[in-house]
Every structure is written in structure tokens, then in C-alpha cells.
Amino acid sequence: MDxxxxxxxxxxxxxxxxxxxxxxxxxxxxxxxICRDVLQRHQWNLEVAVQEQLNIREGRPSVYATESRPPAVxxxxxxxxxxxxxxxxxxGSGFKRYFRAIVGFMWNVCYSTLITVLxxxxxxxxxEYRPRTDPLQEVMQFIQTYEEKYGCEHPVFYQGTFxxxxxxxxxxxxxxxxxxxxxxxxxxxxxxxRTLSNPEVVRYINSNFLFWACSATSExxxxxxxxxxxxxxxxxxxxxxxxxxxxxxxxxxxxxxxxLLLQRMRTIVNEFEVNLVQARADRFEQSINRTLRQHQDAAxxxxxxxxxxxxxxxxxxxxxxxEAKRQIxxxxxxxxxxxxxxxxxxxxxxxxxxxxxxxxxxxxxxxVFKLPSGMRLERRFLKSHSLExxxxxxxxxxxxxxxxxxxxxxxxxxxxxxxxxxxxxVQTLEEAGLKNREVLFINDxxx
Numbered sequence: 001m002d003x004x005x006x007x008x009x010x011x012x013x014x015x016x017x018x019x020x021x022x023x024x025x026x027x028x029x030x031x032x033x034i035c036r037d038v039l040q041r042h043q044w045n046l047e048v049a050v051q052e053q054l055n056i057r058e059g060r061p062s063v064y065a066t067e068s069r070p071p072a073v074x075x076x077x078x079x080x081x082x083x084x085x086x087x088x089x090x091x092g093s094g095f096k097r098y099f100r101a102i103v104g105f106m107w108n109v110c111y112s113t114l115i116t117v118l119x120x121x122x123x124x125x126x127x128e129y130r131p132r133t134d135p136l137q138e139v140m141q142f143i144q145t146y147e148e149k150y151g152c153e154h155p156v157f158y159q160g161t162f163x164x165x166x167x168x169x170x171x172x173x174x175x176x177x178x179x180x181x182x183x184x185x186x187x188x189x190x191x192x193x194r195t196l197s198n199p200e201v202v203r204y205i206n207s208n209f210l211f212w213a214c215s216a217t218s219e220x221x222x223x224x225x226x227x228x229x230x231x232x233x234x235x236x237x238x239x240x241x242x243x244x245x246x247x248x249x250x251x252x253x254x255x256x257x258x259x260l261l262l263q264r265m266r267t268i269v270n271e272f273e274v275n276l277v278q279a280r281a282d283r284f285e286q287s288i289n290r291t292l293r294q295h296q297d298a299a300x301x302x303x304x305x306x307x308x309x310x311x312x313x314x315x316x317x318x319x320x321x322x323e324a325k326r327q328i329x330x331x332x333x334x335x336x337x338x339x340x341x342x343x344x345x346x347x348x349x350x351x352x353x354x355x356x357x358x359x360x361x362x363x364x365x366x367x368v369f370k371l372p373s374g375m376r377l378e379r380r381f382l383k384s385h386s387l388e389x390x391x392x393x394x395x396x397x398x399x400x401x402x403x404x405x406x407x408x409x410x411x412x413x414x415x416x417x418x419x420x421x422x423x424x425x426v427q428t429l430e431e432a433g434l435k436n437r438e439v440l441f442i443n444d445x446x447x
Contacts, residue, residue, distance in 0.1 A: 012036065014304060014305075014308065016036075016039075016044060017304070018301060019039055019044060019046050020032060020035045020036055020039060021297045021300075021301070022046060023035045023038065023039055023046060023049060023050060024293070025290060025293060025294060025297065026050045027050060028286055028290070072245065072246075073166070073227045073228060073239065073245075073246050073247070073248060074242070074245050074246065074247040074248065075227075075228065075229055075247075075248050076247070076248075079247070079249065080248055080249055080250060080251055081249065081250045081251070081264075081267065081268050081271060082250075082251045082253070083250075083251065083252050083253065083256070083264050084232065084253045084254055085253070085254030085255050085256055086254060087185075087186045087187055087232070087254065087255075088186060088187055088190075088255060133218070133219045133220075135161040135162070135163075135219070135220040135223075136159075136160065136161050138214065138215070138218040138219060138220040138221070139157075139159065139160065139161060139212075139214055139220060140159060141218075142181070142213065142214050142215045142218065142221075143157045143159065143213070145215075146181070146192070146213070149192075150192045150193055150196075150197065151197065153197040153199075153202065154192075154196050154197055154202065155177075155196065155201070155202050155205035155206055155209070155211040156206050156211060157211060157212070157213055158210050158211060158212040158213075160212075161220060162178075162212065162214070162220060162223065162224040162227070165178075165210055165212040166239075166246050168210060169210045169239065169241070169246065170241050170246055172210070173241060173276050173279050173280055173283070174208075174209065174210050174276075175208055175209045175210070175238060175239070175240050175269060175276070176209060176210050176212065176238070176239040176240070176246070177205060177209040177210070177211045177212070177236055177237075177238055177239075177265075178212050178213075178224060178228060178236065178237045178238075178239065179196075179211065179212070179213040179214075179234070179235070179236045180213070180214060180215075180216045180221060180224065180225060180228075180230050180233065180234075180235045180236075180237075181213060181214070181215050181216060181221075181233070181234065182215075182216045182217070182233035182234070182235075183215070183217070185232075185233035185234060187233070187234060187254065187255035188233060188234055190255060191234040191255050191256070192234075194257070194258065195255070195256060195257060195258050195261055198258035200258060200262060201258050201261060201262060204262055204265065204266075205265075208265075208269060209238075216230065216233065216235075228248060231251075231253050232253040232254050233253075233254075234254070234255060235251075235252070235253055236251075236252040237250070237251055237252075238250035238251075238252070238265065238268050238269075240272050240273075240275050240276060241275060241276065241279050242272070242275045244279075249268060249271070249272045249275075250264070250265075250268035250272075252264060252265075342402055345395075346395060346396045347396070349392045349395050349396040350392075350396045352388075352389070352392040353389060353392050353393045353396065354381070354382075354385055354389050356379060356380050356381075357380050357381070357382050359380065361380075361382070363382045363383045363384065364380045364381070364382060365380065365381050365382070365383055365429050365434055365435055365436060365437070365438060366378070366380050366436070366437045366438070367379055367380070367381060367390065367434070367437075367438050367439075367440055368437075368438070368439045368440070369394055369406075369440050369441075369442055370439065370440070370441050370442065371397075371399055371400065371401075371442050372401060372442060372443070372444045372447065373399060375399055377394070377397060379393055381393075381429055382429070383428065383429050383430035383434075383435065384428055384429075384430065385428060385429055386426045386427070386428055386429075387406075387415055387416065387417040387426050387427050387428070387429065387432055388417055388418060388426045390406065390415075390417060390429070390440075391406065391417035391418060394406065394442055400442065401442065401444035401445070401446060401447075402446060403444070403445040403446050404442050404443055404444055404445055405442075405443050405445060406440050406441070406442060406443075407440065407441045407443060408434075408438070408440060408441075409439050409440075409441065415427075415432055415440070
């Protein structure tokens, strides 16, 4: 699967892509577009989207539903092995049998139609269904009543509702035996006392089935009767996962002796066990595919993160280069501005240099300046001239350093040619001990 290309087409962020991959792994939906659409409907809430999808797949009501319905059961008579034994009192033979069959058929049709109409009406009116009884309590009450009357020698009763046992049988890939008990049925007592208590029957059912039982007179029993379309009592339906749906594959109606019941149950198991084998193989393949997809997704995410990290580092390098370039350009501009300002200051400093006195002036001091480049400058100043005038003379010369100090030759000392503060006073040449002819050195402070 080319996830990067798909992601590019879907326009997802990295966080949304990771949620899509997790949703795909948890639900087994191969189409990544469907995964995206489901998550979008749930505002990218991964937990709610997964729970909703699993509920729908298991036949359970939506997490937003206000009513609880048992999962759908496939009841295709053409694909079932049906075993019927007439009542031992003879009521199932001759005219009575046909009469009861017609009445039972009409009852099932009318009851199913009525229930469907009521459910549809309730949904259209938006009425919340509030069951008057607790299904689990009804099941537990039946188990207690059964054991009080027939004893504890029986297959292990599943202690849960009809919907729960359907889901567990589907999840665990096991056959499910549903026994519906009518206390008024002619053969109910002998079936419970002799057949269901038989050790071989108990052992076989416990080894191969989840066994669920309920009274046909309870609300939970009536709901399960509608699902399996119960006809005669005692009634047992055998279900198995077929094409990913719980399907009735066998019906045992009426009384059966232990050996006959075992024979019929084994026939049904042998006939339809291939469905469980196929389901287990499919789940194993799905597990392998899921593991493979996890590795692929992990590699994809790792590659995606590496690409993102690479892109992030590339952006960081680009920003660093741009910042360095900006700083260089800024420094160049500042240097250019400094040079312009310095050049202007030198030009302005020309006016601060006093006129050169005549050679014959009695107070004239002849000064020789030695620049760092080796160039010699000569100039006459009056003894009364300030050392600042000397500084400006050197400063405005084109070959003078930008920053310098002036020192005497011997003894060597630095002349303070600039005031330390605005109101400070600078010495004159005479006060600094400069007279007649002097040699001063210009030292470049930036060298």
C-alpha cells in the first residue's frame, strides 16, 4: 500500500494520518478513504469511531442508540438440518399435528409482524424503549428454577443475555446451542430429566458448545423465540458463525433420547464445522495481515517522521543561513555607515584646525608626526594651541588611522588630546611640555 501517495491525496495532517492507520488496524477496514470518512463523522475521536464501528459489525446497537436489540440471526431454513419429533402424547400426529403447525405458523407470522410494526412505530415517534424486566435477571431466574426442579446435572448454562451469548460465540468461534424451555410442554420434563442430564450429553455440549437456555414465557425468552422462530417444545437451535454472521444451522424440535440427540448434534457439527475452520483461518490471516500492516505502518510513520525531521532541519539551516546573511549585511551596512560618518567627521574636523603660524613666530612649535605607515607629517602650532587642535590635524589627514593615540618619543607618554568629559579642559602644547621642535608618534588603536 502506498500510504504516502494516499495521504497526499487525502490532505491529512501527520496526526490525522496516524489516527487513520490506527483505525484501519483496529477495524480491519482496508479502504483508507472509508476510514477517513468515519473519523471525520466523529470529529477525529478515535475511541468513539472504533467503538461505533465494532458495535455495528457485531450487530449490537450504536453507542448513540436509546434501545437495545439482540444481534441479527440468519434463519435460512434451506441451509438448516431440521429434526422433528412429535409430542409423545400423540398431539403431534394426524389432524392435531397439522392444526398445531398451521396455528404455530400463523402465530409466528402475526407475532413477528406485530413486533416489527411496534418497533418501527416507536422509532418514528422517537419513543425510548424501557424494558419492564431485566434480561439478565430473567436468565438467572430460569437457571435457579431449572436447578431447583431438575437438579444440577446439566450442561453449563451461559449466565448472560441472548445478545451476549451470540457475541461471545462469534468472538470465540464456537458453536452455540440455544435451548428454549416451555414448562407446559408435554415433553419438557422427560427431556430435562433424562436427556439434558445425561453425562454423555453434558460432556459433549460442554466440550463443543456455548449453551444458553431461557424460559419461553419470559420477555427475554420471547425475544429469542422471535429470533430463532421456535416451533415445538422442547426446542433447541444450533448456531455457528457463517459468512461473519451467526446463522442457525440446526433445529431440534420435540423430545429426543440422549443417544439420538447426540447423533443429531454430531451430524450438525460435522456438517458445519468447516465454517469455524474457515473463520479461524480467516482470522489468522487477518492477524498476519494486521501484523504485517502494523510493521508497514510503523515503517511508514518512521519514514514520515524522518522526512519531517529532515525537512525541519532543512528549514532550520535555511533560517540560520538567512539570519547569518542578514547579520553580515547588517554589519556591512553599519560599517559603511560608520565609514561615511567618519569621513564626514574628518571633513568637518578641518575647520577645527587653527591656521599654521609663520616660521618666524616666537611661540611657534615645529611638530613632526610619524604615522603607522611610515609617512611623516610636519606642522607648526603655537604654544597656546590646544592638544585637541593637534589631534584634529592628524585626524583629518587622509592617511591617518580611524582610531589612534599620540605619544611622545622620550620619555614615552600618551598625550591626552581629547577631554575626558564635555566640560573637561585639554592642555595646551606648552602645558604638555611641547616646545620648539618635537617628534610625536601616531599609534593605530585598531591594529
